[in-house]
Amino acid sequence: xxxxxxxxxxxxxxxxxxxxxxxxxxxxxxxxxxxxxxxxxxxxxxxxxxxxxxxxxxxxxxxxxxxxxxxxxxxxxxxxxxxxxxxxxxxxxxxxxxxxxxxxxxxxxxxxx
Amino acid sequence: xxxxxxxxxxxxxxxxxxxxxxxxxxxxxxxxxxxxxxxxxxxxxxxxxxxxxxxxxxxxxxxxxxxxxxxxxxxxxxxxxxxxxxxxxxxxxxxxxxxxxxxxxxxxxxxxxxxxxxx
Numbered sequence: 001x002x003x004x005x006x007x008x009x010x011x012x013x014x015x016x017x018x019x020x021x022x023x024x025x026x027x028x029x030x031x032x033x034x035x036x037x038x039x040x041x042x043x044x045x046x047x048x049x050x051x052x053x054x055x056x057x058x059x060x061x062x063x064x065x066x067x068x069x070x071x072x073x074x075x076x077x078x079x080x081x082x083x084x085x086x087x088x089x090x091x092x093x094x095x096x097x098x099x100x101x102x103x104x105x106x107x108x109x110x111x112x113x
Numbered sequence: 114x115x116x117x118x119x120x121x122x123x124x125x126x127x128x129x130x131x132x133x134x135x136x137x138x139x140x141x142x143x144x145x146x147x148x149x150x151x152x153x154x155x156x157x158x159x160x161x162x163x164x165x166x167x168x169x170x171x172x173x174x175x176x177x178x179x180x181x182x183x184x185x186x187x188x189x190x191x192x193x194x195x196x197x198x199x200x201x202x203x204x205x206x207x208x209x210x211x212x213x214x215x216x217x218x219x220x221x222x223x224x225x226x227x228x229x230x231x232x
Contacts, residue, residue, distance in 0.1 A: 004155070034220045043204055043223040044156065088155050090220070099144055099208060100169065101220070103155030 002027040002093045006104035014112050019076040021087050021107050026070070029094025033065055034101065035074045036088040044088055048074060079111045115139065117224035119205050125230045131193035134227045138186070138207030144168075145182055146221070147190050148204040156204055162188060195231045202226040 003026040013019045021035075032051045036044035050056045050063040050072070062075040072091075076083055086108045090101040118137040126132050138145050144163050148156035159178065161168040164185040173180065177196070182188040192199055208221035 006155075008153075036220075043202075043226045046220040046222065049220050090155075099221075100146070100158055100161055103148075103157070105153070105155045 002030075002091075002102055004089055004091050004102050004104035006087075006089050006107050008105055008107060010108040010110050012110045012112055013079050015079060015081060017079050019079045019083065019109055019111070021074040021076075021089075021109065023072045023074075023089030023091075023104055024070055025072070025089075025091045025102075027091065027093045027102075028067075028070060030067075030070075030091045031094060032092040033063070033072045034090040034092075035061075035063060035072075036090060036103075038086045038088055038106065040085075076109075079109075081111045081113050084109055084111045117205055117207050117222055119203075119224035119227055121227055122225065123228050123230075125232060126195055128197055128231050129194040131191065132195055132229060133189050133191045134203050134205075134229075136188045136190070136205030136224060138188075138205070139222065142207035142209055143185075144208045144221075145188050146206045146208075147180055147188070148206065148223075149201045150204055150226075151201045159190070192229075195229075197231050200229055200231045202228050 005024045035048040037047050038044045048063045050065045056063045060077045064073045086106040088106045089104040146161050147159045150156040159173045160170040160180045162182040165182050180190045204226045205224045206221045
């Protein structure tokens with residue numbers, strides 16, 4: 001069973017702080033990694049993707065990947081109350097022609113004004 | 114481009130009744146997925162279609178769930194008979210992923226989902 005693990009939280013950070021969200025995965029051959037944001041009662045929305053070891057920055061978001069440690073993280077700088085949501089880590093496992101994503105349970109983030 | 118369309122948005126049924134959900138993917142997207150998201154959990158894949166063929170239905174409870182994608186476009190997911198534990202949001206997603214090299218790096222877009230409550 002290929003698993004994706006996340007701390008369910010809730011993670012509370014003050015407005016303007018850096019929020020750090022973490023994810024580990026079990027399938028060492030996993031190819032690509034995604035972060036989705038899900039507001040309460042809404043469907044998941046893709047915010048970041050990363051495929052190579054290292055950091056990838058997009059505005060206030062930075063995704064970090066360490067394949068040796070099977071670890072993915074998402075940093076949100078200058079956190080805003082509008083960032084309050086559940087963040088889902090998703091992993092595309094190994095396997096020819098497999099485009100499925102396996103999701104973690106999500107980490108609930110609360111940004112306190 | 115238009116997003117993934119799903120209907121209905123909400124459905125309440127009694128246990129042992131049947132229900133059907135509909136999904137229209139983004140135009141041109143070969144691959145379509147149905148996910149089940151139970152409250153407090155991440156989405157779980159139920160079935161993946163490539164055009165009108167099933168790629169993976171290993172997690173679909175086939176004794177009560179069925180899905181089809183006629184003509185490789187729209188898809189329907191059916192539950193018959195429904196159980197209390199089927200209460201969840203049913204999400205449809207689509208992607209370009211297919212035989213095109215490099216598509217593995219694409220995430221995909223979800224529809225707005227159907228919230229099913231079984232009472």
